[in-house]
Amino acid sequence: MVSETAHRQAARTAVTRPSGRRSETVYGELQREIVLGLAVPESALIELDLAERFDCSQGTIREALMRLNEEGLVTRLPRRGTSVAPCHSADAQVLIALRLSIECDSIDRLMRWAGADLYDILHGKLNDMRNAARDADEYGLAAHDRAFHLALFEAADLPLVTPILRRCLVHVHRFKIMKSGQLRDLEETAERHVPILDALRARDAPRLAEVLRHHISTIVDFGPDLTDGNTA
Amino acid sequence: MVSETAHRQAARTAVTRPSGRRSETVYGELQREIVLGLAVPESALIELDLAERFDCSQGTIREALMRLNEEGLVTRLPRRGTSVAPCHSADAQVLIALRLSIECDSIDRLMRWAGADLYDILHGKLNDMRNAARDADEYGLAAHDRAFHLALFEAADLPLVTPILRRCLVHVHRFKIMKSGQLRDLEETAERHVPILDALRARDAPRLAEVLRHHISTIVDFGPDLTDGNTA
DNA sequence: TGCAGGTTGATTATCGATAACAAGCAAATT
DNA sequence: AATTTGCTTGTTATCGATAATCAACCTGCA
Numbered sequence: 001m002v003s004e005t006a007h008r009q010a011a012r013t014a015v016t017r018p019s020g021r022r023s024e025t026v027y028g029e030l031q032r033e034i035v036l037g038l039a040v041p042e043s044a045l046i047e048l049d050l051a052e053r054f055d056c057s058q059g060t061i062r063e064a065l066m067r068l069n070e071e072g073l074v075t076r077l078p079r080r081g082t083s084v085a086p087c088h089s090a091d092a093q094v095l096i097a098l099r100l101s102i103e104c105d106s107i108d109r110l111m112r113w114a115g116a117d118l119y120d121i122l123h124g125k126l127n128d129m130r131n132a133a134r135d136a137d138e139y140g141l142a143a144h145d146r147a148f149h150l151a152l153f154e155a156a157d158l159p160l161v162t163p164i165l166r167r168c169l170v171h172v173h174r175f176k177i178m179k180s181g182q183l184r185d186l187e188e189t190a191e192r193h194v195p196i197l198d199a200l201r202a203r204d205a206p207r208l209a210e211v212l213r214h215h216i217s218t219i220v221d222f223g224p225d226l227t228d229g230n231t232a
Numbered sequence: 233m234v235s236e237t238a239h240r241q242a243a244r245t246a247v248t249r250p251s252g253r254r255s256e257t258v259y260g261e262l263q264r265e266i267v268l269g270l271a272v273p274e275s276a277l278i279e280l281d282l283a284e285r286f287d288c289s290q291g292t293i294r295e296a297l298m299r300l301n302e303e304g305l306v307t308r309l310p311r312r313g314t315s316v317a318p319c320h321s322a323d324a325q326v327l328i329a330l331r332l333s334i335e336c337d338s339i340d341r342l343m344r345w346a347g348a349d350l351y352d353i354l355h356g357k358l359n360d361m362r363n364a365a366r367d368a369d370e371y372g373l374a375a376h377d378r379a380f381h382l383a384l385f386e387a388a389d390l391p392l393v394t395p396i397l398r399r400c401l402v403h404v405h406r407f408k409i410m411k412s413g414q415l416r417d418l419e420e421t422a423e424r425h426v427p428i429l430d431a432l433r434a435r436d437a438p439r440l441a442e443v444l445r446h447h448i449s450t451i452v453d454f455g456p457d458l459t460d461g462n463t464a
Numbered sequence: 465t466g467c468a469g470g471t472t473g474a475t476t477a478t479c480g481a482t483a484a485c486a487a488g489c490a491a492a493t494t
Numbered sequence: 495a496a497t498t499t500g501c502t503t504g505t506t507a508t509c510g511a512t513a514a515t516c517a518a519c520c521t522g523c524a
Contacts, residue, residue: 021310022478047506057479059291062506063298070302072392078253079485079506091392094338098396101333106326160304160323160403164330164396171392254508279476289509294476311476311516 026054026064032139034073034084035170037178045074045082071167073174089222092175099168100216102161103153107209110156119201121151126193133186141186142173148193152200176220258286258296264371266305266316267402269410277306277314303399305406321454324407331400332448334393335385339441342388351433353383358425365418373418374405380425384432408452 030050033039050061065082068074076082125148132140146169153165192215199208262282265271282293297314300306308314357380364372378401385397424447431440 046504048504058506059480060478063477066295066298066302070298072395075391076506080487081505085392088392090341091390094334094390094393097337098330098333098393101330102326105329109322158323158326159307159318160320161326161330163304164399167396278474280474290476291510292508295507308476311514313475 023060023063027067035174039084041084041087043084095168095171102165104209106156111205114155129190133190255292255295259299267406271316273316273319275316327400327403334397336441338388343437346387361422365422
């Protein structure tokens with residue numbers, strides 16, 4: 001009996017370690033594939049297929065898909081299945097405008113709670129970005145970039161708005177990555193955050209607002225062509 | 233044999249109809265209670281308790297809670313449980329600003345696809361609002377009001393933005409209802425939509441923008457006092 | 465008294481099976 | 495030839511049971 005217990009403990013540890021929370025892994029991987037454009041927009045995602053692929057049950061997949069649906073990365077129709085969200089420039093433009101308004105209009109509020117610890121946290125995220133850039137990990141860079149902006153916004157203490165910002169960030173990244181191929185200077189993208197940190201450290205609210213506005217509005221240029229699906 | 237088939241049909245209809253989709257019912261009822269303030273902000277929601285109350289399984293409750301989480305009406309922490317979302321004026325102010333920007337900035341785009349059928353649909357929603365107002369059904373009125381604005385925005389064909397607008401609408405309604413007691417003129421709230429319909433019928437984009445802007449910015453006045461939780 | 469370590473209670477996470485459902489297809493009847 | 499009827503297939507929705515997890519408490523010891 002004792003040995004059986006010990007064996008069970010060992011097995012549990014061995015099995016449980018790899019993932020942590022299973023649906024979390026599935027969620028993260030699918031998010032990566034969608035944002036990176038590996039999963040083509042409008043294509044179907046079958047729950048049972050994914051369950052087999054990730055070696056888990058349908059319920060776990062369902063949970064991951066619901067999380068994705070929450071951010072708008074997939075569309076779930078009642079009994080018609082799940083599909084990868086479309087990616088049109090019209091949506092992206094509105095989303096960027098919203099992001100601009102959310103991030104910039106809350107700076108005064110943000111400043112009231114921002115302390116030195118916030119600066120340290122953000123500096124950590126910046127280093128994460130630099131590492132990802134060095135490894136040519138475009139998705140990792142984008143993920144850390146989202147973490148940076150979300151951490152900054154957290155200081156404004158607007159819990160009902162944060163999920164909306166998260167959603168905007170994800171879609172802006174998706175559009176940016178799908179629009180321009182891999183021909184981007186990742187290092188430069190990371191360094192673009194330095195002025196934000198500087199303004200924050202100086203506790204200069206107007207400058208922070210201006211720097212942020214510039215940072216966000218120059219992420220994607222809608223100049224040349226668009227990866228728009230419908231030509232209507 | 234014929235009678236047995238007929239009976240089976242009748243039974244199926246009788247049993248299936250009441251609920252339709254079970255998680256849908258749970259979702260709708262919980263949404264009502266939260267928006268109406270019947271469920272107090274920050275209070276805990278236990279999955280198994282709800283499962284017993286609605287006489288369904290835990291998974292069904294979980295699905296409903298996830299939908300609620302999607303709109304930000306509840307907060308789900310990994311292993312700490314689910315709680316009703318807070319309701320502070322700071323969030324509400326930002327949400328109203330976002331709503332304003334989403335609805336008003338897409339009118340040009342909207343006009344390009346709007347036809348006579350859209351006017352008819354919206355007119356139907358207006359009548360729904362009038363009926364709810366006559367019945368003193370404040371939640372019904374709010375629900376039809378959301379449907380009105382969402383139907384209008386649908387014409388802009390920005391599927392990635394629609395869920396964000398839905399979220400803003402729900403929270404604005406919640407804040408509005410929780411702020412002012414029941415002392416509101418429901419009939420007047422319904423009639424406030426007539427100018428929007430008029431401008432749409434006239435296909436006058438600038439006027440529609442102006443009317444909408446006024447409509448939205450006068451929904452809640454942050455003048456006197458605030459039902460703010462923290463006094464920080 | 466103070467604390468290290470285990471135990472319990474509450475809650476969520478996962479699973480596999482079954483039910484419900486919508487759409488497409490094919491055959492049969494008119 | 496056209497319409498309808500019924501079957502088949504692909505997919506999601508729901509369920510009840512079990513496992514994993516975390517926080518708080520409680521016990522034995524110094």
